Amino acid sequence: MQSLASTTVDAVKLLLSGDADIWNIIGISFQISTIAILIAMVPAILIGFILAYYNFPGRRLLVSIFNTMLAVPAVVVGLTLYILLSRQGPLGEWRLLFTQTAMVLGQIALCFPILVAMSHSAFQSIEKRAWDTAKTLAANPFKAFFIVMREVRFALFGALLAGYGRIIAEVGASMMLGGNILHYTRNIPTAIALETSKGEFAQGIALGIILISLAFFLTIGLHYMQGKGTVVRD
């Protein structure tokens, strides 16, 4: 077994050489996770907003359900969707298993509760006065919603970053729903798992470097955004 240092050097060389397979895996990862977060973003933020500002029967139960879903392991989400999408499953006719669409569905299911819970808490963090004032100023409820959304934009951006960080690094659901097919459903986490099991540590570390770099830049972005948001408190 090579030393960690020499493996890391090989991994960097692999990345810099523009290895087609590596960059294809990275591309698939970003593509699937970006589509998933973009689809989940709008309804999740709306639900977070509704849970924060409207009182209706079952609201607390819904909040509890979303909070509970935060703790559900990716592999359980993968298993549930696998059962639904498998040939004998209720959605088997759609023939989505082992496709990128199935992976997107899995990642939506994973990031949705995070986005709902974090946007709910973001909207709750600002005063009721903000919503009332937005309603009194805006010509319609949509404009009022956008005024309030702008007020919590940094927290919402933080929710998006947290959701993105969760889905791009998860392996359980992607492996079960995508099947780890090269050039189609193999993404960074599934590729790392596969290459490591084969003893190909250089490729695994190369992909790991990409994930760590992503996590680093997401954190920097989050801190920058939070810094921007720290104006004088009410």
Add this chain to the structure above:
Amino acid sequence: MNKISRPVRLEYTNIVKTYGKGKNTKAILNDISLSLKGGECTLITGKNGCGKSTLLRIMGGLLKPDSGLINTGLHNLNWNKYRKALGNDVMYFYQEPYMFDGTVRQNLTYALDKKQNKDIIDNALKWAELEHRSDTQAKCLSGGERQRVALAQAWIKQPAVLLLDEPTANMDTEHRLRTETFLSTFIDSGTALYIASHDPNHFHRIMNHRLLIEDGYVSEFEELKATNTVNDQNDDTLLNDSLLQSNKNVTLFPNNKSTNFSSQDNK
């Protein structure tokens, strides 16, 4: 949708509002009836917790009463459609108006309608004497300045109904009179003004009616001489009236919307 026509005239009948459930139910408003008319100022007064703010929030469409009727003179309005019917025509401001993240100018932009020219913001800043604060973070403003930003927002929107909750609480006499002067602009332009204040002696220069709320009922309704003027010589303050008189020449609303209802209202 039945829009409110101007000059505004609304009748609220038998408004009831309770908070809590079961044994903890507490009636805040019991069978309150009142009317609202463009170009007039009404002061709602009463002890803390008597329901002044609740009433204003109901009138502003921000809170749904348990029961009650509203009549526009032409239609009876369903409470669920009340807020939509009011649309841009009602504005409600808290004791300390909420300022959004951003500069004073950005906060004024939120009040701007698509059809309105952005130059109106400069005029509003001038009207509210906030030109020097236009690029200041709105959250950094003092209470009095926040009130002026809120009034500048109202000046841009030209509401038919303006509801203010304790707008001069914690203000010294000079700033209170200054605020009254700004408010007189709205009355002169035909806006119906409802002000909640714990002090029944405030706003006597501009108010036409005063109603006292006690135990959820209107216990007193007083019709006052409608002067709509701010240069009252009998004011108990020692302030020079020149301050008031100079502010009396403030610009009325920026476009023809005001002339529509002020002219009709003065007939």
